[in-house]
Amino acid sequence: MTAFSFEKHGQDGKARTGVIHTARGDIRTPAFMPVGTAATVKAMMPESVAATGADILLGNTYHLMLRPTAERIQSLGGLHKFMNWSGPILTDSGGFQVMSLAALRKLTERGVTFKSHIDGSRHEITPERSMEIQAMLGSDIVMCFDECPALPADRDRIASSMEMSMRWAKRSKEAFGDRPGHALFGIQQGGLEQDLRGQSAESLREIGFDGYAVGGLAVGEGQAAMFDCLDFAADQLPQDRPRYLMGVGKPDDIVGAVARGIDMMDCVLPSRSGRTGQVFTRRGVLNIKNARHQDDPRPLDEDCGCPACSNYSRAYLHHVYRSQEIISSMLLTWHNLRFYQDLMAGMRDAIAAGEFTQWQAKFHTDRAEGDIEPL
Structure with a gap:
């Protein structure tokens, strides 16, 4: 079985590009992970997600343990087989959802x-139980x-x-045990405080992990505060x-x-926005429900190769969104996920070529132009 490893191919400033090798395939970095909360990326077939360029998906421990249960998924052959995704899967620990969703x-x-947000049933997650659930799911990165x-x-x-x-990280490592081909990531905490982040990073290094996440950001602190924290937080990790920056984010958050x-990185934004008619393009964000699109025969983004842009007009996409047709969620989600993967590919190429600063400047310039002029 392929051992988990990380190979850095290039660096430009602090920006890095490389490959994470896993038993289920390689992950090109920088990588964006579409979120498959309940064993599905909403409105997408797994093969369609792969076609956007995604190498890895994220699954959600909290949601899957409640429904259909980790035990049921294990009995049906594990999460990969259950949801028909053959590539790597990362599962979160459940901690964030307990904080944000659970009652009492x-x-x-x-x-x-x-108490479950679904039916009020009572549950407990400990570090040991989280490791047990993620092992039942069979995720590649825990x-x-x-x-x-x-x-x-x-x-x-x-x-x-x-x-x-x-302390929970140490217990997680002990409970994770020896699982060849599977990786365990530690999570740095400490809010926006540089010294607390440093203490956290030191503790995680002592325990020893296959990868390290920056946790506790994108929880309402704002982009400027997040970037200020990332200026030192990432450097504190090996x-x-x-x-891995958890739960981020908007395109300019990702580039920063x-x-x-x-x-x-991972975020629900591209798929959630697709379902609400918000479309990401190289020239910023547009809202397909706006009347300006109803007679427009042009594509969302003429430089995009997704099915929505290749085969359908803005007028059609406006119509199916306003008519609440299911194809609207499918096409707009596909487009947004493709935009995010194209964004990652652009950064990988720019870093490898030593041109990341110029690429970044063009990214911001293009977005500042705004959408194409209405007809």
Whole structure:
């Protein structure tokens, strides 16, 4: 079985490009992971997701443990077989969803007990249980169980949360055990505090992980604060392992994160936006529901090779969105995911060529132009 490894191919400033090797295939970095919350990327067939250029998907431990249950997925052959995705899958630990979705949470040193947002049933996730669930799912990259406090929060709260997350990281590593071909990532916490982030990174290094995530950002602190934090947070993590920024984000968030040394990201934004008529293009964001598109025979983005742009007009996409036709979600999600993967490919090529600064400048210039003039 292929061992998990990270190979850096090039660097331009802090931006890096390379490959993560896994038992189920290679992941080209910088990588964007579409989110398949409940064992599906909404409105997309798995082969369509692959056609956008995605090398890896994200699955959600919290949602899958509640429905259909990890035990059922395991009995049916694991998550890859269950959802018909043959490439790598990363599963999150469930900690963030417990914080944001579950009712009546109780947090202790042991773990978190909570009531399901679906039916009110009572559950517990501990570091050990999170590792057990992710093993049942069979994911290729497993995330430590951590606590993610919402920002803003006072320093004492952030510090105590980070320290408990580091104790949970150690327990996660012990419970993960020896699983050849599978990787375990530690998660750095510490809010926006440089010294707390440093302490967290040091604790994670001592435990030792296959990759390292920057957690606890994109939780309401704003882009400027996130970038200020990433200016030091990524550098605190090992150079020779992948660095994953969890839950990010908008295209300019992603470009800024890569510029600061991040290798992997995930976000529901491209798929969720597709379902609500928001379209990402090289010239910024457009809203397909707007009346200006109803007679427009042109594609969303003439430089895009996705089916929505190759085969359909803005007028048609406006019509099916306004008519609430299912094909609208399918086409717009496909387009957005393709845009995100093209964005990653553009950055990989620019970093490899030593031209990332120029690429970044053009990215911002193109977006500032705004959408093409209406007819």
